[in-house]
Amino acid sequence: MLITSLLPLLSRYSLGFDLVAGPDGTVTLTIIPRKSEGNKASPEAGEVRPISITATAAEIDEELARGADGALGQLIAIRKELGDQIAEQRAAAETAKTAKTAKTAAKLKAEPAAKTPSPAAPAPSAEPAPGEPASLWD
Known part of the structure; x- marks a missing residue:
């Protein structure tokens, strides 16, 4: 039942298990999802948070027997x-x-090549030509 219940997680993650017996006859089953080999995307923290169940062995077996209708199945x-x-x-x-990169590339391709600057007009001389008054604007 355990493996059948976990098949949906196994399709996406590698799973680790930890079983700990408690002093009062309880058992804690912890299922630890990990990034699976070959999976390019790194799982988010919420995806790989361990799942722990603490109950008696019989209660855990009963929960696992519920399959998709049980709490573990619903959580998975x-x-x-x-x-x-x-x-x-x-x-x-x-x-x-990708669309933004393609749009930017298309925009750059559509823009005309940078024009070479035309030669600048000669700067006006500070001295007025003979016979002309000096300008306040130059």
Whole structure:
């Protein structure tokens, strides 16, 4: 039952397990999602947060027997949905980035080449030509 319950997470992550027996007959099962090999995207912190269940061994077995209808199954479904949403957002961001880059490249290609500056007009001389009054504006 455990592996069947975890298949949705296994499609996206590598999983680690920790089992600890408590002093009062309880058991703590901790499932630790990790980045799987070959997965290019790094998982977000919320995606790889460990899942812990503390109960008696019989209660944990009963919970796992519920499959997708149990608390663990529902939590895994929510985690998978979260992972899918994050993947969609990453893809949309990458598409927007690619579109912006293409738009910028097209804009630069469409602009005419920088014109060479025309030779500047000679600067007016500080001295007036013979017979002309001095200007206050020069």
